[in-house]
Amino acid sequence: MPFRIEQIRLHQIAMPLVRPFETSFGRTVERQIVLVEVVAGGVAGWGEVTASEQPFYNEEWTESAWLILKHFAGPAALGHSFESAAECAPLFGRIRGHRMAWGGLEAAVWDLEARLLGLPLWRHVGGTRAEVSCGVSIGIQESVPALLEAIGRELACGYQRIKIKIKPGWDLDVVRQVRQAFPAIRLMADANSAYTLADADRLVRLDEFYLMMIEQPLAHDDILDHAALQARLATPVCLDESIRTAHHAEQAIRLGAAKIVNVKLGRVGGFAEARKVHDVALASGVPVWCGGMLESGVGRAHNVALSTLPGFVLPGDVSASRRYWERDVIAPPIEVTDHGTIPVSDAPGFGYALDLDFLRAIAVREEILA
Ligand code: OSB
Numbered sequence: 141m142p143f144r145i146e147q148i149r150l151h152q153i154a155m156p157l158v159r160p161f162e163t164s165f166g167r168t169v170e171r172q173i174v175l176v177e178v179v180a181g182g183v184a185g186w187g188e189v190t191a192s193e194q195p196f197y198n199e200e201w202t203e204s205a206w207l208i209l210k211h212f213a214g215p216a217a218l219g220h221s222f223e224s225a226a227e228c229a230p231l232f233g234r235i236r237g238h239r240m241a242w243g244g245l246e247a248a249v250w251d252l253e254a255r256l257l258g259l260p261l262w263r264h265v266g267g268t269r270a271e272v273s274c275g276v277s278i279g280i281q282e283s284v285p286a287l288l289e290a291i292g293r294e295l296a297c298g299y300q301r302i303k304i305k306i307k308p309g310w311d312l313d314v315v316r317q318v319r320q321a322f323p324a325i326r327l328m329a330d331a332n333s334a335y336t337l338a339d340a341d342r343l344v345r346l347d348e349f350y351l352m353m354i355e356q357p358l359a360h361d362d363i364l365d366h367a368a369l370q371a372r373l374a375t376p377v378c379l380d381e382s383i384r385t386a387h388h389a390e391q392a393i394r395l396g397a398a399k400i401v402n403v404k405l406g407r408v409g410g411f412a413e414a415r416k417v418h419d420v421a422l423a424s425g426v427p428v429w430c431g432g433m434l435e436s437g438v439g440r441a442h443n444v445a446l447s448t449l450p451g452f453v454l455p456g457d458v459s460a461s462r463r464y465w466e467r468d469v470i471a472p473p474i475e476v477t478d479h480g481t482i483p484v485s486d487a488p489g490f491g492y493a494l495d496l497d498f499l500r501a502i503a504v505r506e507e508i509l510a
């Protein structure tokens with residue numbers, strides 16, 4: 141069904157987290173999120189930009205994303221006549237990097253097309269499962285007892301695997317104590333690039349704790365050092381930051397740098413590239429799972445849709461709205477069953493209603509491109 145984008149609306153919203161989230165690169169207490177609304181024939185599609193507030197996860201941040209959308213990605217898509225949403229990503233081919241910025245727009249176009257077709261987004265992007273498996277990501281805590289308590293709380297909710305964040309000074313000892321307290325859980329650790337190959341001896345000692353994987357231990361843009369590290373580790377290495385395209389996934393897998401891939405919709409620039417990453421991994425027998433970026437309900441619902449693709453065989457960082465937000469921008473909020481799953485919605489598009497009153501109440505700025 142052909143459609144033409146008549147208007148693009150950028151919304152920046154402020155959302156305080158229920159509790160601070162800390163990683164090796166910093167601490168977040170409030171999200172500044174850009175939502176992208178695309179309009180065709182009176183129907184609106186929505187997407188979320190997953191850039192952080194500072195350029196510490198990757199090079200992007202809220203402000204850079206806003207400018208890329210306003211000056212480059214928005215104008216490239218506005219007025220364009222689409223035969224299919226698959227044409228969207230190539231419109232941004234000249235933009236180097238900034239995939240989270242234009243990926244939010246790309247995802248909105250997929251949502252729009254699904255709504256125009258009257259299809260749930262998960263089916264429209266090729267999903268095959270109606271219920272997705274959920275894990276949680278638990279930030280660095282002020283003490284090990286606090287971490288153990290947080291893990292216990294999440295397990296009691298039914299989550300299927302626990303990811304903890306590590307960094308130098310919060311690693312071996314912490315993982316050892318978590319393993320002692322919870323010997324049988326599915327456990328993994330994410331370093332967000334806090335180590336170098338010089339730390340390999342220390343990282344090898346993690347093997348003792350039979351983690352499901354260690355996520356992005358080395359530099360954010362590295363593949364080769366991860367391959368060298370994987371050669372010494374029994375624990376599978378999973379890449380997050382380093383995989384921005386399907387080409388990177390192909391190279392990382394070929395070189396033995398990743399036995400598992402974290403797919404993030406924003407990081408790779410939307411659904412078309414996320415599916416390509418998924419396809420490359422599936423063809424090589426490499427399991428993937430869906431990562432998270434502390435998304436509002438819009439991005440969260442998109443992550444649920446992505447997680448229904450066949451290669452997403454491991455529980456993702458896709459969890460209930462209430463873990464992050466007192467009130468979410470969608471209704472109902474995303475909820476997780478007592479066995480740690482999210483059943484997908486069969487409503488058209490991403491499957492949840494936007495709470496427009498709330499959106500207005502937390503708006504920081506808005507701009508219409510037309
Ligand atoms: O590396 O997976 C990451 C949050 C912000 C930035 C990077 C990461 C994360 C998470 C949170 O681990 C996952 C979530 O949204 O629940």
Ligand code: MG
Nearest residue numbers: 330355356380
């Ligand atoms: Mg990560």
